[in-house]
Amino acid sequence: MKKKINTCFLRIILLYLIIPILIALCLYPVLPKILNYPPESVDNQFQVEFDGVTYTRTICFIDYDYCIL
Incomplete structure (x- = not known):
């Protein structure tokens, strides 16, 4: 049970870190x-x-500020 909880937290943390990085990588060349x-x-x-x-x-x-939030 504890391993399942740790896996869920790890997934959530990874999503909150990966999604802003992907958004920044997509917007960096397009925004100008x-x-x-x-x-x-x-x-x-x-x-x-x-x-x-x-x-x-x-x-x-x-991107860094979004990852902290």
Whole structure:
């Protein structure tokens, strides 16, 4: 019985970790096109000066925050 409970918890934890990672991997290349970013505008120096973080880090932060919740 205890092994079954541990297996269920492991499945739940894996789902909560894998699903946000898959969503982030799918949205990472698509989101700049949806938001109509011009070419070569992702992860450039202007973005770092303006926002303080790059697009890649923003996606990583969002994914990390979702995994914690």
